[in-house]
Amino acid sequence: MLELKNIRKKLGGQEVLRGVNLKVAAGEKVVVIGRSGCGKSVMLRHVMGLLQPDGGEVFFEGKKLTGLGEEAWNPYRRKIGMLFQGAALFDSLSVFENLAFPLREEGEKDEKVLRDKVAESLKIVSLAGTEQKMPAELSGGMKKRVALARAVIRRPDLMLYDEPTTGLDPVVGDSINRLILHLGKMFGMASIVVTHDMVSARMVGDRIAYLHDGKIYFEGSPEQIDRCEDPLVRDFVRGHASGMDVIG
Amino acid sequence: MEAVGVPRTRWMQSMQAAVGKFGGLLVRSCETSGGVFLLLADTIRSLFRYRIRWDQLLEQMYFIGIRSQVVVLTTGAFTGAVFAAQVWFQFKRFGMESAIGPTVSIAMCRELGPVLACLLLAGRVGAAMAAELSSMKITEQVDALRALGVYPTEYLIVPRFLALVISAPVLTALALVTGIGVGYFVAVQIFGVDGAYYWDNTIKYTDRKDVMIALIKSTIFAIIIAAISCYKGMNCPPGTAGVGKTTTEAVVNASLALLISNFFLTVLLNALLYSN
Numbered sequence: 232m233l234e235l236k237n238i239r240k241k242l243g244g245q246e247v248l249r250g251v252n253l254k255v256a257a258g259e260k261v262v263v264i265g266r267s268g269c270g271k272s273v274m275l276r277h278v279m280g281l282l283q284p285d286g287g288e289v290f291f292e293g294k295k296l297t298g299l300g301e302e303a304w305n306p307y308r309r310k311i312g313m314l315f316q317g318a319a320l321f322d323s324l325s326v327f328e329n330l331a332f333p334l335r336e337e338g339e340k341d342e343k344v345l346r347d348k349v350a351e352s353l354k355i356v357s358l359a360g361t362e363q364k365m366p367a368e369l370s371g372g373m374k375k376r377v378a379l380a381r382a383v384i385r386r387p388d389l390m391l392y393d394e395p396t397t398g399l400d401p402v403v404g405d406s407i408n409r410l411i412l413h414l415g416k417m418f419g420m421a422s423i424v425v426t427h428d429m430v431s432a433r434m435v436g437d438r439i440a441y442l443h444d445g446k447i448y449f450e451g452s453p454e455q456i457d458r459c460e461d462p463l464v465r466d467f468v469r470g471h472a473s474g475m476d477v478i479g
Numbered sequence: 480m481e482a483v484g485v486p487r488t489r490w491m492q493s494m495q496a497a498v499g500k501f502g503g504l505l506v507r508s509c510e511t512s513g514g515v516f517l518l519l520a521d522t523i524r525s526l527f528r529y530r531i532r533w534d535q536l537l538e539q540m541y542f543i544g545i546r547s548q549v550v551v552l553t554t555g556a557f558t559g560a561v562f563a564a565q566v567w568f569q570f571k572r573f574g575m576e577s578a579i580g581p582t583v584s585i586a587m588c589r590e591l592g593p594v595l596a597c598l599l600l601a602g603r604v605g606a607a608m609a610a611e612l613s614s615m616k617i618t619e620q621v622d623a624l625r626a627l628g629v630y631p632t633e634y635l636i637v638p639r640f641l642a643l644v645i646s647a648p649v650l651t652a653l654a655l656v657t658g659i660g661v662g663y664f665v666a667v668q669i670f671g672v673d674g675a676y677y678w679d680n681t682i683k684y685t686d687r688k689d690v691m692i693a694l695i696k697s698t699i700f701a702i703i704i705a706a707i708s709c710y711k712g713m714n715c716p717p718g719t720a721g722v723g724k725t726t727t728e729a730v731v732n733a734s735l736a737l738l739i740s741n742f743f744l745t746v747l748l749n750a751l752l753y754s755n
Binding site: 276279280281301302304305306308309311312313315316317319320321322332333336381 | 618619620622623625626627628629630
């Protein structure tokens with residue numbers, strides 16, 4: 232369904248991605264882990280066309296997307312949903328208007344259809360009845376769930392999650408993980424989850440890819456990554472600081 | 480030899496640093512100007528390519544047109560009042576009180592009205608546009624729009640641009656009417672100038688071309704304010720400090736661009752409208 236071929240990207244003079252290769256099959260859940268600042272989110276932004284690579288290619292459903300202009304990406308973006316790290320809800324719009332936004336953009340004008348679809352999506356993320364609230368009135372976890380409901384309201388084929396559990400307490404984080412699994416099962420959508428939370432990675436991933444030094448350093452099932460004896464992977468998976476990372 | 484060489488090296492180093500700084504400033508200015516022109520071209524293209532979002536346009540027109548009335552009218556009124564008083568102080572020495580009306584009226588139309596009203600708009604509306612867009616940029620709302628398949632220029636910039644270009648000439652016209660009206664009040668009611676003479680001369684010597692100059696200038700100033708403020712907002716550096724810096728830069732750059740372009744517009748419009 233999705234293929235990243237040798238993606239390279241320089242940001243601010245620093246080469247963040249040095250040839251990332253990744254394939255995602257239909258319905259598959261791939262988790263990309265890696266240390267903070269290693270380029271996980273940058274990689275995800277290439278999938279959505281929010282960044283253009285300096286080198287390499289992005290293929291989606293067999294179509295090469297690299298080199299397309301900003302507006303030519305839009306038909307493909309409608310097949311891909313994205314949950315941003317900070318939720319990125321439109322703060323001048325209510326929860327209802329945020330969720331109805333993608334549907335209105337597709338040309339849906341029937342208010343009853345909009346109300347029904349929004350109510351259904353909010354029910355899936357367990358936030359029924361919050362339609363009239365403004366984003367500023369929601370907690371961090373609620374914002375992420377509303378953003379998730381907005382991202383999946385058009386039933387995309389591929390969902391991208393940028394640090395879905397970062398900044399949330401473990402219980403809310405667990406509810407988001409369950410929601411990711413539930414949505415994947417319910418709508419059969421493929422997903423790429425970028426995280427450094429190993430609990431989340433083990434829970435939602437069919438396959439885990441470890442991004443290091445701008446490349447996919449290791450790829451395997453959650454069991455394989457847990458058994459991996461490579462010091463870099465092992466230290467990350469076990470949350471163990473060594474060498475230059477040890478302070479004091 | 481060394482004693483001569485050392486100061487020369489230092490002098491050369493400081494010269495190199497100064498040239499480097501100047502070069503950097505020049506490159507950044509060219510980059511910003513290029514970016515503003517590209518955004519303007521993209522906005523005009525999007526204006527014709529996409530349907531107009533009337534709800535957004537009306538919302539922006541309310542914010543820009545209606546909510547700016549108090550500041551623009553106050554500016555117009557007191558500019559007219561002060562100018563009428565200053566002109567009276569000077570003209571009464573030569574017994575030219577009857578010329579106060581047209582002087583105030585022409586000055587308000589050609590320069591004071593459009594320039595001051597649009598400077599106020601640069602401060603109020605330009606700052607709000609830059610701050611709002613940069614906040615949306617740093618909280619990933621602009622990326623969220625793109626991810627939902629919406630072109631940000633069409634959704635965010637076109638309504639703001641259009642609302643300002645429509646509202647600025649109307650607000651300027653209001654400022655002119657208020658300024659000329661208050662100027663009349665000050666000259667006639669406070670300084671005792673003959674009202675009939677004042678009004679007759681004002682109408683006699685104020686040409687429709689003077690009003691046209693005001694409206695043309697304010698339209699071009701609105702384009703400058705919208706393009707610079709939106710460009711700054713959409714290119715905000717990350718972090719909350721970036722929002723403050725962007726907002727300040729938007730107001731300062733738009734105001735300077737407005738004042739500089741005013742000189743060239745004055746020369747150009749006079750050449751075009753008064754060539755015969």
